Amino acid sequence: MASRITTIDRSAWSGGVAIPQDAESLEAGDVLFLPALRFEVEPADLRLFSPDLVAAAKNVSFDPRRGRLGGTSVEGSDRSHLRDFMARFSGAALELMGAALPGYRPRIETGRASFRPVEIAGRASSWRKDDTRLHLDSFPATPVHGKRILRVFTNVNPHGRPRSWRVGDAFESVARRFIPQLRMPWPGASALLRLLRITKSPRSRYDALMLQLHDCMKADTAYQAAAPQLSVDFPPGSTWIAFTDQVSHAAMAGQYQLEQTFLVPLQAMRDEQRSPLRILERLMGRRLV
Numbered sequence: 095m096a097s098r099i100t101t102i103d104r105s106a107w108s109g110g111v112a113i114p115q116d117a118e119s120l121e122a123g124d125v126l127f128l129p130a131l132r133f134e135v136e137p138a139d140l141r142l143f144s145p146d147l148v149a150a151a152k153n154v155s156f157d158p159r160r161g162r163l164g165g166t167s168v169e170g171s172d173r174s175h176l177r178d179f180m181a182r183f184s185g186a187a188l189e190l191m192g193a194a195l196p197g198y199r200p201r202i203e204t205g206r207a208s209f210r211p212v213e214i215a216g217r218a219s220s221w222r223k224d225d226t227r228l229h230l231d232s233f234p235a236t237p238v239h240g241k242r243i244l245r246v247f248t249n250v251n252p253h254g255r256p257r258s259w260r261v262g263d264a265f266e267s268v269a270r271r272f273i274p275q276l277r278m279p280w281p282g283a284s285a286l287l288r289l290l291r292i293t294k295s296p297r298s299r300y301d302a303l304m305l306q307l308h309d310c311m312k313a314d315t316a317y318q319a320a321a322p323q324l325s326v327d328f329p330p331g332s333t334w335i336a337f338t339d340q341v342s343h344a345a346m347a348g349q350y351q352l353e354q355t356f357l358v359p360l361q362a363m364r365d366e367q368r369s370p371l372r373i374l375e376r377l378m379g380r381r382l383v
């Protein structure tokens with residue numbers, strides 16, 4: 095069964111009433127769609143809106159804890175303007191967590207934010223980095239040890255263009271299909287990756303399996319075509335939230351998006367048995383962190 099889109103009536107990043115059902119829907123694998131939650135772009139910000147902003151990678155990144163930009167070679171006053179713009183978005187996304195998902199807020203960890211000024215459709219990339227293929231998110235360099243990847247996306251396209259996604263199978267169906275192809279990492283692998291500085295902390299068995307799942311899905315063209323899926327257009331001025339380690343998704347077209355990543359410890363969930371870690375542990379019959 096394809097994941098569902100649940101529409102939430104909220105037009106402010108802070109305040110308002112939190113609805114317990116929203117966390118419930120997220121944990122069930124829905125995408126929460128907030129059609130009226132617009133991130134305000136000031137006229138002066140529009141000078142930053144160019145694909146030339148991006149140096150080598152796909153996105154400009156921002157680390158809100160250090161106030162540091164990455165992935166851009168922009169200099170001078172535009173650089174500080176970009177930093178302020180992204181800090182403003184990061185702050186709004188964190189406020190939204192407190193306002194809409196207060197059960198997660200005390201234990202949530204704030205990760206990187208990104209600004210995505212490059213058109214997705216027609217962008218060249220290797221199959222592994224190709225986000226137009228259905229996948230689950232998993233971070234090669236920063237293992238999560240079972241913590242949930244919760245992401246807030248907002249479309250800031252100034253030309254009226256949507257961000258077009260596909261959302262696919264629920265986590266357990268994906269896992270059941272690909273488990274026969276997964277290989278347990280050998281015992282020394284985690285220490286070696288750390289030694290070689292490929293990872294920033296030891297890669298757990300869970301992280302290794304989630305990376306394989308990401309790759310297996312993207313590499314399987316028959317699965318890409320046949321998996322149950324739903325196309326959805328997120329218009330400019332809208333926001334959406336999902337556990338992207340659980341909801342299979344693909345971004346097909348669109349330009350100019352902001353995204354903030356959070357990590358949610360399992361203990362903050364309403365029901366941690368619905369997490370990818372616990373589902374994989376149940377299906378594989380062993381502990382994975």
Ligand SMILES: O=C(O)CCC(=O)C(=O)O
Pocket residue numbers: 210225231257338343344345351
């Ligand atoms: O850029 C997007 O709309 C989402 C791309 C994606 O799959 C991701 O960032 O994990």
Ligand SMILES: [Fe+2]
Pocket residue numbers: 225229230231338343
């Ligand atoms: Fe993704």
